[in-house]
Amino acid sequence: xxxxxIEADESKIRELEQSSAFTWEGMTLDQExxxxxxxxxxxxxxxxxxxxxxxxxIWYGRTMNTMYNLHGDNQYQDDLPFLxxxxxxxxxxxxxxxxxxxxxARWLDDIVRNNAIKEDI
Numbered sequence: 001x002x003x004x005x006i007e008a009d010e011s012k013i014r015e016l017e018q019s020s021a022f023t024w025e026g027m028t029l030d031q032e033x034x035x036x037x038x039x040x041x042x043x044x045x046x047x048x049x050x051x052x053x054x055x056x057x058i059w060y061g062r063t064m065n066t067m068y069n070l071h072g073d074n075q076y077q078d079d080l081p082f083l084x085x086x087x088x089x090x091x092x093x094x095x096x097x098x099x100x101x102x103x104x105a106r107w108l109d110d111i112v113r114n115n116a117i118k119e120d121i
Contacts, residue, residue: 008057
């Protein structure tokens, strides 16, 4: 399996948010890490068996700050990468929930909601 990195625009980020996409914040996006993620997805049986490749959508903190009006202590570093996977990429087993917790990933809508809550405090 191979992961294709695609730069996400605002409409795609909102789509990923609405679908509660599996998301990492701050991951190093070099080829070694991307290959390791692909291998783990296969090893943990998280991807559909017939999947040859999946799309990993990337964007950066400056986009999150602009889209969700984050500022002060609530904003991200401009160059902090986000990496999301549409949940349709996965096989639908409950293993994804456990895996997400074990690797420090989150659902994108949770990230957005938590930032909104911090903004209100």
